[in-house]
Amino acid sequence: MTTTPPPWPGDPLPERELELAAADRAVDALCRTRPEGGLLVYSGAAGIGKTSVLARVRARAAERCTVRTTRADPGTTAIPFHTARALFAPDLADTDGLAALLGPHRALAGPALGLTTPGDEPADPQGVQDALVALTARAARRHRARPLVLVLDDAHWADGESLGWLAALGPRLARLPLLLVVAHRPTEHAAEESRPHLDALGTAARLRVTLRALSPEAAAGLTRRALGTGADDALGRALWDATGGSPYELAELLARLREHPLDPGADQATAVRELAATVRGHRLADRLG
Ligand SMILES: Nc1ncnc2c1ncn2[C@@H]1O[C@H](COP(=O)(O)OP(=O)(O)OP(=O)(O)O)[C@@H](O)[C@H]1O
Ligand SMILES: [Mg+2]
Structure with a gap:
């Protein structure tokens, strides 16, 4: 969306104190000696302030964490794993670390991440999803010093394959050193096949907030x-x-x-x-x- 620069200083964001405090708590839990991951989902109508909340969550998390962020858009909804590739882009560019990251999942995750050409046989979608989940867990463990925070804006436009991967990751996040933060418009804005994934993310979330209009x-x-x-x-x-x-x-x-x-x-x-x-x-x- 084209946004007009706000006519007031960036901080604090009016009437979003509780939403931001919840994100601070999730980052605290992630940065403990025994890290606890989690999932935060912010939803709400166009223009209600999702991107503004995420910008502050990102800025606060960046002080202590490795933050990876992307924003889906309608032009990429039909491209399988586009969002996953965008979130992993820095890892994919790190040629030294890549082999360790892919580990035994190279054959299944490689084509999805655009690293290797697919084989002649179509890959089993469940196998690819499991491989990406395992790879994400490995990526999270590699970032222990500055734990990993993945931030996805406009998830209603993310491709279905990436949303399937994030939804599968959702219930495991509490046991991983990884915080996932997602914002989306109400699910009716999403493609039919993406809605169950967005619903699953909402169910797995430690915090799910529908942003309210201002008073x-x-x-x-x-x-x-x-x-x-x-x-x-x-x-x-x-x-x-x-x-x-x-x-x-x-x-x-x-x-x-x-x-x-x-x-x-x-x-x-x-x-x-x-x-x-x-x-x-x-x-x-x-x-x-
Ligand atoms: N809590 C707030 N108080 C005052 N202004 C705000 C607040 N949240 C957002 N704004 C302003 O409202 C406008 C829209 O916000 P934002 O882009 O975050 O909405 P959005 O929910 O991400 O919209 P979209 O669904 O179209 O992406 C921006 O100009 C932003 O500065
Ligand atoms: Mg937005």
């Missing part, structure tokens, strides 16, 4: 931060009424209002509603595009 108080706070302390609460309320607390729409409206303040004589509520309709129209056009 009127948060909208008022953002309005003051973006437009100055002189911005009145009525404007914050009008913005919340017009957007329902969608962070994306609030950010867009505030960016526009900073550039083109409302005419002092205008009826605030009506002007803000009209502006919100334009923002929504542009977003719909972008998405259809």
